[in-house]
Amino acid sequence: MGGTTLDPAQIQISSRALGEMVTEIELGDLQYSLEFTDIDQDIYRAQLQTLRASLDYEGFKPPETIDPTPSETDYIIMGKYIVRTSFAKGAFGxxxxxIDQRxxxxxxxxxxxxxxxxxxxxxIQEVKTLRKLMQNSRPLVDYFSIDSKDDQxxxxxxxxxxxxxxxSLYAFIxxxxxxxxxxxxxxxxxxQGLIWLHDRGCMHRDIKPQNILASIDPIQAVIIDFGCATWQETSYEHWVADVWSMGISALELLSTQKHTWTMMSEDIYNQVVRRMLASCRDEEAMWAFEIISGMLEMDSKKRIDKRVLEGRDITSYSGASKL
Structure with a gap:
């Protein structure tokens, strides 16, 4: 029988020992055929979350993305990444x-x-922007492109x-x-991320909750999607636009309210902002809403200045960390 031999020395806690839907194993004179079966994905995800929550120590926890069975649609890119489940979809991808195989x-x-x-x-332009940003910084992104192989x-x-x-941040509103x-x-x-970008002359120009990745274990937020970014160190217009967009994202996050921002008069805009700001009475957040109010001034000339943000000791807030 053409079986699969498992070497215990090669099995790691982060790897899958049985990588095929059906695996045949020979142990001496005994022969086994191990086969994965389909299960209810919702039940599996709920049980996985319960297991992760119960492991309150600093050791290994099974990753949130681990699938119950191998998939015939899995594929490898760059010779090192096994691409698994799709969890978000946008207009262009x-x-x-x-999983990094290494x-x-x-x-x-x-x-x-x-x-x-x-x-x-x-x-390609986004790749250049990311590589420029990551000079002398810890790399967050790898990139590669598969060139066209057909007439299309x-x-x-x-x-x-x-x-x-x-x-994304949108999920935490x-x-x-x-x-x-x-x-x-x-x-x-x-x-911190916005100040870091602007200090390097990068104007994002498309900040929104969907373009901020976030997690709460650990607590971390990262700005992504630089397809619209420009390099204009002295561009005041792009600075105030980024400030406003970040203010809107922060307002929705802290007020726990989603809002569709369309063209509206200044009076209606101010009413919406005041209502959302007033919806939270948490004393712990008052300093943050004060900053957000300055970020959302309708008159861009009155909008909070980067020097004011830099002057605020925002890194002193418990749990905050520099990017």
Whole structure:
């Protein structure tokens, strides 16, 4: 029988010992056929979350993205990343959970389908922006592109983000998803990230909850998607636009309210902002709402200045960490 031999010395806690749907094993004169079966994914995810919550020590925890069985649709890119489940979809692609084969680290893979030379050029420009930002900084993203192999001119472009974030800030806006203390740490890191970008001359120009990846274990927020970014160190217009966009994202996060922001008069805009600010009576968050109020001034000339943000000791907030 053509069986599979498992070497215990090669099995690691972060790896899957049985990598196929059906595995045949010979142990001396005994022969076994091990086969994965389909299970209810909702039940599995709930049980996995319960297990993770019960492991309150600092040791190994099974990653949130681990699947109950191998999938025939799994594939390997760059010779090191096993691409697994898709958990988010956008206009131009989707985001999948993946595993770094070298050490078992969970990562996120953003796959973009570039169907025109213009869209492919935007991806290349985003790569250049990320590489420039990551000079002398810890790398957060790998990138590679599969060139067109047919007459349609289609490019498959992949961004590999480390560590894995399976949710955007948008997922943490509902009140039941995180405590106010956690939200304030995320807000602090969002401000730090914005200042860090602008100090390097990078204007993001597309800040929104969907473009901020977040996690609460550990508490961390990372700004992503630099497809619209420009390098204009003296661009006041882009600075105040980024400040306003970040203020809106923070307002929704801390007020735990989602709002559709469309064209509106200044009076209606101010009413909406005041209502959302007033909805939270948590004394712990008053300093943050004071900053957000300055970020959301309708008159851009009155909007909070970067020097004011830099002058606030936002890193002193409990749990905050510099990016």
């Amino acid at each position: 989707f985001v999948c959970a993946a 050490d078992g680290t969970p990562v996120a893979v953003k796959k973009i389908i570039a169907t025109t030379s213009r869209s492919h050029g935007k991806v 001119g289609v490019h498959e472009c992949f961004f590999i983000c480390k560590p894995l974030f399976s949710k 509902p009140p039941s998803t995180a405590s106010m203390s956690t939200r304030l740490v995320l807000f602090t890191q969002m401000l």
